[in-house]
Amino acid sequence: MNAADRHSPALDADELAVYREHGYVVKRGLIPQADLARWLARLDDILEERVPKSEGMLVMKDVMVAKGKVAPGSRAEAIAKIQDYEKDPVLDTYTTHHAILDVIECIVGRDVQTIHTMLINKPPNVDGRHPVHQDLLYFPFRPADRIVASWTALEPVTKENGCLVVVPGSQRGELRTHENPPDIEDLNFGYFGAAGIDAELENRVHLEMDPGDTVFFHPMLLHGSGRNRTQGFRRAISAHYTALDVEWVWKQDDFDARRYRIVRGPRAGERWAGARTPDEDARIDPRTLIKGFPRGR
Numbered sequence: 357m358n359a360a361d362r363h364s365p366a367l368d369a370d371e372l373a374v375y376r377e378h379g380y381v382v383k384r385g386l387i388p389q390a391d392l393a394r395w396l397a398r399l400d401d402i403l404e405e406r407v408p409k410s411e412g413m414l415v416m417k418d419v420m421v422a423k424g425k426v427a428p429g430s431r432a433e434a435i436a437k438i439q440d441y442e443k444d445p446v447l448d449t450y451t452t453h454h455a456i457l458d459v460i461e462c463i464v465g466r467d468v469q470t471i472h473t474m475l476i477n478k479p480p481n482v483d484g485r486h487p488v489h490q491d492l493l494y495f496p497f498r499p500a501d502r503i504v505a506s507w508t509a510l511e512p513v514t515k516e517n518g519c520l521v522v523v524p525g526s527q528r529g530e531l532r533t534h535e536n537p538p539d540i541e542d543l544n545f546g547y548f549g550a551a552g553i554d555a556e557l558e559n560r561v562h563l564e565m566d567p568g569d570t571v572f573f574h575p576m577l578l579h580g581s582g583r584n585r586t587q588g589f590r591r592a593i594s595a596h597y598t599a600l601d602v603e604w605v606w607k608q609d610d611f612d613a614r615r616y617r618i619v620r621g622p623r624a625g626e627r628w629a630g631a632r633t634p635d636e637d638a639r640i641d642p643r644t645l646i647k648g649f650p651r652g653r
């Protein structure tokens with residue numbers, strides 16, 4: 357059911373105002389427990405290798421496990437996250453979940469594509485911090501306002517097990533230079549932190565969430581997550597979406613190879629074939645946004 361068909365919108369005017377002002381909005385109890393249970397069971401099956409990985413799926417070991425610094429107690433404890441689950445028939449029901457898409461539609465409009473899917477496992481006994489960063493660093497699309505993330509707690513998410521932290525209002529600033537933070541020795545692949553943000557971090561808010569609670573956030577919002585200091589996991593499922601009127605602005609030219617999936621609106625089911633920024637000189641080389649890239653990789 358589309359948001360337009362419902363009597364009340366998935367985000368009311370106050371919630372939308374919160375999103376625009378702070379760069380994020382939390383919807384409590386958005387996803388039914390039965391859905392969470394199916395995704396958690398599937399995650400277990402993938403991590404314990406009871407089912408094959410779907411095409412394109414990346415199951416990412418934690419860097420401390422990869423370096424042999426810790427010996428995980430189980431296969432699942434070795435894994436930091438899963439990237440790109442869109443071809444997994446069970447996990448992908450998150451990406452297309454009507455409760456998620458109804459909210460996304462309120463933020464970016466009727467026509468929506470998905471550009472990224474991810475499950476964060478955050479096992480115990482490793483560092484696992486996600487330094488505070490802006491997701492736009494990783495995305496070739498602009499304008500930023502037409503992109504939005506959803507992130508759903510699969511289990512209770514607390515300060516102790518490394519909940520998300522956000523800096524309200526930071527989505528209104530610039531896309532920052534990012535770096536390998538000097539104070540984190542064991543940083544997972546592709547995790548960068550925004551440089552020079554100590555003063556802003558004073559205003560950070562911890563997002564403690566119950567299973568099914570979902571935060572929607574802007575790709576410029578400074579956010580990250582802390583260490584898991586418990587003996588359990590801290591699992592969450594996430595996806596990114598854009599409107600269809602975005603432009604591809606990166607210099608990197610895998611544009612033609614990529615076809616993002618339209619998940620909401622009259623063209624749902626098709627692949628996006630949108631526009632590339634026509635002016636070569638206006639295109640962005642994403643590597644210039646990371647200090648010293650590819651140091652430490």
Ligand SMILES: O=C(O)CCC(=O)C(=O)O
Nearest residue numbers: 476486491579580581592
């Ligand atoms: O779930 C987490 O711990 C952090 C996720 C995140 O910030 C991201 O992947 O951009």
